[in-house]
Amino acid sequence: IRDGGYVIVHTHSSKTGIIGRWAARWAGAPVIIHTVHGWGHHDRQHPLVRKLYIWLEKRTLPFTDKLIAVSPSNVEKGLADGIGTPDDYVVIRSGIELERFGHPQVAREETRRAWGIPVDAPVVGTVTRLSPQKAPLDFVAAAAQVHAQRPDVWFMLVGDGPLRADVDARAR
Secondary structure, eight states, X not given: OTTTXXXXXXXXXXXXXXXXXXXXXXXXXXXXXXXXXXXXXXXXSOHHHHHHHHHHHHHHGGGOSEEEESSHHHHHHHHHTTOOOGGGEEEOOOOOOGGGGOOHHHHHXXXXXXXXXXXXXXXXXXXXXXXXXXXXXXXXXXXXXXXXXXXXXXXXXXXXXXXXXXXXXXXX
């Protein structure tokens, strides 16, 4: 970082974000920002690991010029865990240009036909990383509960990640 003469260091993800921000500080980077796509600490972790992540985030914050959150819920969680103040955050939502993906009605009809989903059946779907932070097993559990009451409802879960085998097993 020092040799490259970088003016801004922008990190992503919790573990590398902490390491990268400390490295940027030690290298004397003038501006350090971090994007929160979801926090590295969660309720399913061992309590000591969770506390360690929160402690590291709090210790890294004083030399982080701004935390960019991709959603207001990321800000709320950070604040609830004592990570910064509202002034430390700015929300910049992720976004996609829908027009790049063709006509939605055509895609809808093609997808229903390909999966054998009736034209009038309700469909609930999500596209996500299959990791603890995204709670895909909660989606599968909720789908099972809804399907027990409403067998006409279809569910689609698109993604990959470390919980893939668990999600596949539970979904069947």
